[in-house]
Amino acid sequence: MATAVKELDKAAIMAVLETVPDPEIPVLTITDLGIVRGIAENPPRVRISPTYTGCPATVAIEMLIRQALDNAGFHDVHIERVLFPPWTTDWITERGRERLKAYGIAPPDPSATTPCPQCGSTETEEVSRFGATPCKAQWRCRSCLEPFERFKCH
Ligand SMILES: [Zn+2]
Numbered sequence: 753m754a755t756a757v758k759e760l761d762k763a764a765i766m767a768v769l770e771t772v773p774d775p776e777i778p779v780l781t782i783t784d785l786g787i788v789r790g791i792a793e794n795p796p797r798v799r800i801s802p803t804y805t806g807c808p809a810t811v812a813i814e815m816l817i818r819q820a821l822d823n824a825g826f827h828d829v830h831i832e833r834v835l836f837p838p839w840t841t842d843w844i845t846e847r848g849r850e851r852l853k854a855y856g857i858a859p860p861d862p863s864a865t866t867p868c869p870q871c872g873s874t875e876t877e878e879v880s881r882f883g884a885t886p887c888k889a890q891w892r893c894r895s896c897l898e899p900f901e902r903f904k905c906h
Pocket residue numbers: 868869870871872873893894895896897898
């Protein structure tokens with residue numbers, strides 16, 4: 753007789769994933785980012801969608817997930833990359849958006865302008881499409897003159 757397959761403790765695995773920070777924006781967890789697509793069985797695996805293509809954070813995120821799963825004893829749980837449908841910034845949760853703003857990064861928004869995360873002024877301008885990482889653009893506020901980053905819509 754084969755040993756009975758242990759019921760996959762999805763809630764416990766989700767609780768582990770809840771603690772994994774985004775390596776680029778540590779105030780966000782990967783569940784805030786919305787990249788966790790679910791937990792599947794046979795074989796047990798966590799399904800995640802990479803964020804931006806070519807974003808160096810993707811590999812780092814997978815390493816952090818592996819580490820967190822191992823630390824929690826989920827050595828048999830694999831990580832599966834799900835490319836379709838592709839991740840979009842729409843999947844960032846409400847809590848994630850709030851955390852981004854509190855961190856001084858304008859959350860992604862399809863509109864052409866974005867209010868300044870420091871002072872709320874809408875007198876802002878994009879300085880460069882490319883911020884510190886490919887995922888963010890560099891913006892500047894004309895009211896308080898503070899530079900800030902905006903999560904690129906995707
Ligand atoms: Zn401002």
